[in-house]
Amino acid sequence: MGNQVEKLTHLNYVEVPTSDPNGFEPEVDDGPRIGVSYIFSNDGGDDDDDEDDSSEPYPSENHLAKHEEKPFEPEDELECSVYFREECLFERNTGTPTHSAESLLNKCRPGDVLEFVATGQYPHWAVYVGDFQVVHLHRAEIKNGFLTDVSQGKRGRIVNSLYRYRALQPQVIVRNAVDHVGSRDRELYWRNSECFAAWCRFGRREFKIGGEIRIGKQPYRLKMHFPDRKSHVLEFQSLEDVIMERRRNDQIGRDAVIQELANHLNAAQAFQEDPIGNKAV
Numbered sequence: 001m002g003n004q005v006e007k008l009t010h011l012n013y014v015e016v017p018t019s020d021p022n023g024f025e026p027e028v029d030d031g032p033r034i035g036v037s038y039i040f041s042n043d044g045g046d047d048d049d050d051e052d053d054s055s056e057p058y059p060s061e062n063h064l065a066k067h068e069e070k071p072f073e074p075e076d077e078l079e080c081s082v083y084f085r086e087e088c089l090f091e092r093n094t095g096t097p098t099h100s101a102e103s104l105l106n107k108c109r110p111g112d113v114l115e116f117v118a119t120g121q122y123p124h125w126a127v128y129v130g131d132f133q134v135v136h137l138h139r140a141e142i143k144n145g146f147l148t149d150v151s152q153g154k155r156g157r158i159v160n161s162l163y164r165y166r167a168l169q170p171q172v173i174v175r176n177a178v179d180h181v182g183s184r185d186r187e188l189y190w191r192n193s194e195c196f197a198a199w200c201r202f203g204r205r206e207f208k209i210g211g212e213i214r215i216g217k218q219p220y221r222l223k224m225h226f227p228d229r230k231s232h233v234l235e236f237q238s239l240e241d242v243i244m245e246r247r248r249n250d251q252i253g254r255d256a257v258i259q260e261l262a263n264h265l266n267a268a269q270a271f272q273e274d275p276i277g278n279k280a281v
Contacts, residue, residue, distance in 0.1 A: 072119050072155055074098060078254040079225040082242055089239070090163050098155035101148045105132060107158060108147070111170030113197045116154040122251045125159070125197035126150055127177040135177035137196040141184035142177075165202040176200040194243055212238040222246060224257065232261055 074095050082090035098117060099107070108114070110130040115123050126136035128147065135144045160167065167173070177200045189208040190196035199207035206212055214237035222234045222242050236242045249257050 072098065072117050076119075076254055078249050078257055080246060080249070081223045081225070082239075082246070083221040083223065084239075085219050088164060092162055096157060098157045101151035101154075101156060104151075104156045104158075105147055109170065111167075111173035111201065112158050113160055113201050114147070114156050115159045115194075116151050116156040117250075118154045120251065120253070121154075122192075122247055123194065124150075124152075124154070125193040127173060127197050127200045129174045129177055135181055135200075137188070137190055137193040140188060142180045142182060142188070142196065144178070144181050160201070163198055163202060165204060167201050168203050172203075173201050176203065191240060191244065192247065194247065195240065206239040207243075209240065211240065214238055214241075224249070226254075226258060 074097060077092065077094050077096075079094045080090075080092055081088055104114065108128040110128060112128045114126045114128055114134060116126070117123050124136065124138075126134035126147075128134050129144070132146050132148070133144055134147050134150050135142065136150060137143075138150075168176070177197075180196075190199060191209055195207040195209075198204075204211075216237075218235035218237045220236040220239060220242050222236065222245060224232045224234075226232070234245065236245070252260075
């Protein structure tokens with residue numbers, strides 16, 4: 001079931017098995033399903049309470065050239081929050097500035113978690129361990145290298161405060177990262193660079209592969225915030241699944257996510273109005 005969930009959470013919103021948001025249940029086979037519910041609503045207020053890195057190589061020169069005319073803009077990011085039941089675990093607001101790798105070096109302290117971003121690419125996370133070096137998960141191996149090399153020309157920022165868990169002591173964070181340098185393939189317990197870096201900083205099993213059993217009701221909610229105070233919520237059974245979906249959204253960008261949602265909701269509405277497939281008169 002776990003592998004089925006991991007695959008399904010990477011599909012677009014039209015393809016993901018789901019219950020109809022208005023309660024209509026079409027007849028389906030008894031095949032695998034995941035409990036994802038869709039909610040599209042106006043917020044009452046601001047206080048309303050991958051590809052993975054083991055297979056996402058640094059982009060080719062052709063891929064980089066494709067985005068040269070559109071530099072990364074924080075305002076293009078999708079604002080979102082992650083909840084475990086009613087507790088907010090993660091929150092990203094739009095407009096967070098980024099810096100060149102050289103500028104970032106002057107701001108880093110050992111134990112800081114860094115995120116490197118570029119238009120159309122998955123964010124890449126790393127742990128700063130001092131002496132201008134970071135440790136990160138890349139191509140199914142935990143590696144260390146100079147921050148300026150690992151950045152691959154991307155802009156970066158310190159993201160210590162995105163997750164609201166209590167951080168470990170800096171020396172423990174650094175040791176967590178350094179102790180795993182050289183781990184690869186079957187020795188890895190993390191699906192992507194974000195899960196590894198976050199685990200180093202917070203030490204929580206939720207960031208590890210299979211760290212949570214996916215049974216019963218989905219306790220995690222990914223709430224995506226859009227213009228005009230609208231939001232859309234997806235439910236998941238593990239934090240790992242939420243991270244995979246959120247990273248996919250970061251990679252395709254806010255406009256693409258909005259278009260996917262529009263396509264899905266329009267298809268769901270049309271199906272409900274004509275559930276037996278008759279053409280509208």
